[in-house]
Amino acid sequence: MPDDRLKKLARGEYSTAEDRADAIAGARRTLTLADVQESTGLDREIIAGFWRSMGLALPAEGEAALTSKDVDSILAAYEVVAYGVLGRQTEIQLLRAVSHTAERLAWWQFESLVDDAAERYSLDAESARLVVLDKIADMADIFEEQLIYAWRSHLSRIIRRVGEAVSEIGPQGSAPAPEALPLQRAVGFADLVGYTAISAKLDATELDLLVQEFMRECRDIVARRAGRVVKELGDGIMFVTDEPVRASLIALDLAEQIGRDKTIPPARVGLVWGRVLGRFGDVFGPSVNLASRLTGLAAPGEVLVDSATAEALAGQPGLSIECQGAAAVPGLGEVRPYRLARG
Numbered sequence: 001m002p003d004d005r006l007k008k009l010a011r012g013e014y015s016t017a018e019d020r021a022d023a024i025a026g027a028r029r030t031l032t033l034a035d036v037q038e039s040t041g042l043d044r045e046i047i048a049g050f051w052r053s054m055g056l057a058l059p060a061e062g063e064a065a066l067t068s069k070d071v072d073s074i075l076a077a078y079e080v081v082a083y084g085v086l087g088r089q090t091e092i093q094l095l096r097a098v099s100h101t102a103e104r105l106a107w108w109q110f111e112s113l114v115d116d117a118a119e120r121y122s123l124d125a126e127s128a129r130l131v132v133l134d135k136i137a138d139m140a141d142i143f144e145e146q147l148i149y150a151w152r153s154h155l156s157r158i159i160r161r162v163g164e165a166v167s168e169i170g171p172q173g174s175a176p177a178p179e180a181l182p183l184q185r186a187v188g189f190a191d192l193v194g195y196t197a198i199s200a201k202l203d204a205t206e207l208d209l210l211v212q213e214f215m216r217e218c219r220d221i222v223a224r225r226a227g228r229v230v231k232e233l234g235d236g237i238m239f240v241t242d243e244p245v246r247a248s249l250i251a252l253d254l255a256e257q258i259g260r261d262k263t264i265p266p267a268r269v270g271l272v273w274g275r276v277l278g279r280f281g282d283v284f285g286p287s288v289n290l291a292s293r294l295t296g297l298a299a300p301g302e303v304l305v306d307s308a309t310a311e312a313l314a315g316q317p318g319l320s321i322e323c324q325g326a327a328a329v330p331g332l333g334e335v336r337p338y339r340l341a342r343g
Contacts (some may be wrong), residue, residue, distance in 0.1 A: 020133060024140060033059055035064055040075055041206035050074045053095040053102060097280060104313065109143060110136070161226055161242075181275035181285045185240050186247030186309070188271040189295040190218060190254045195235035198265060214264050221257060225250045230282055236267075236295070240283055244273040244312045248319060248340060251303045259301070266301045270294030275307040293329045294337055303340040310338040318343045 028299045039042050048058055050073075059065035077095060081088050113136060118128035192198075192214060199207055212233070218237045222229050227241040227250050241247040251271045259266030272294065274287030294304040305313070310321045319343040324338045 010045045016138055023137060024065075025067060025069065029067050030064050030244050031066040031068070031071065032062055032064055033061075033066070036071055036074065038079055040078075042074070042078060046078060047074055049092070049093065050077050053092045054099040055096065056099075059197055089310070093280070100280075105147070109139075113139070117232060162265045181277045182288045183276050183283070184274070185242060185276045185278075185283060185287075186244045186271060186273045187276060187283060187288050187291045188239050188251050188269060189233075189236055189253075189270045189292050190239075190251075190258065191233075191236035191295050192258075192267055193300040195265065201233075210264055214258065217258055217264075218254065221253045222250055225253070236293075238288075240276075244309060245319075246318070247271055247273070248303075248305075248313055251305075251340065252342060254304045255301050268298035268300055269303040270296070270298060271303060271305045271309060273305075273312045290332060291336070293332060293335065295334075297327055297329075297337055304337040306338050307336060307338065310340075313340070 006015065012148045023167055031039075033044060033047060036042075040047070049059055052145075077091060080086050081091050086094070110132065113132045114125065114128045117123060117131040117135075121128070121131065165242060198210070202210065215237070217230055218232075218239075219229055222237075222239045225241070225246050227239050227246065230238045230240055234249075239247075239250060241250065248271065251269045254267055255269045258264065270293070272287040272291040274285065274290075276283040276285040276287060278284075290306055294306065298304045305321070305325070313319055313321060320341045322339045322341070324337045324339055326334050329335045
């Protein structure tokens with residue numbers, strides 16, 4: 001539930017942006033770096049490293065830019081490393097992950113509220129922002145509850161899915177070669193066909209509806225097959241699964257269902273089963289690049305895979321794999337795609 005500051009903010013008792021920001025943060029910015037160093041006993045470099053890991057600009061010397069809550073978070077992060085729970089680099093990665101995700105989420109929520117105010121009250125963008133500044137505290141506790149609920153739900157789903165995957169796949173025997181990327185994953189991309197030309201003809205409202213409908217359909221399709229949307233790319237998505245058959249069904253669903261009702265264009269899909277590096281909630285490696293290039297080669301409503309993925313899917317009931325002509329791909333040389341379809 002909101003504390004006294006949020007209640008006062010909701011009643012309009014804070015008049016400045018600084019007051020509003022402090023109310024949302026739950027503490028006032030009264031501490032300098034020197035103050036934090038004195039109160040924690042930590043080296044300045046440790047404090048500055050935490051601050052930078054959170055994606056925040058380092059305060060100027062003597063600037064009162066930190067709060068008591070910042071001190072608590074700095075100490076908690078330091079103790080996780082000091083007591084050997086996590087290595088320092090891992091802790092930095094996790095801090096960056098939290099900060100990056102939280103910043104994007106906060107902007108997403110704020111902009112959605114601005115759009116809502118502009119539409120419902122027929123306001124220009126700046127006037128709508130002023131309305132949201134006055135009202136956003138009313139939503140702060142709801143946003144917080146939703147965030148915690150969603151995070152726990154997704155973490156629970158990850159634990160369940162990883163457990164199922166380990167049971168399905170079983171031990172893999174010897175470790176991969178030291179130079180090999182550590183994770184075997186299916187990586188897929190789905191792109192809207194003709195997005196650039198279509199978007200140039202749409203106004204802001206039409207473009208917004210197009211993008212939202214496309215992303216909603218993609219997320220629904222991927223979630224139904226227990227995959228994960230890694231990121232949204234404006235006119236496309238990137239998804240992963242931990243085994244190739246499920247990924248092939250996601251790819252076929254995307255190719256068949258996107259654009260079926262003519263409200264949005266059709267999609268083309270590329271899929272590769274290979275080794276990747278997982279970092280920052282994303283995946284990296286040659287197979288990711290190849291999946292993206294195969295998407296560009298696919299026709300509307302078509303799924304293309306590479307030879308290794310075709311081999312991994314060979315003999316699976318309900319799937320048909322047909323070799324296509326070789327194509328020259330910049331940076332990758334000659335690639336021979338295979339068309340994936342229902343058997």
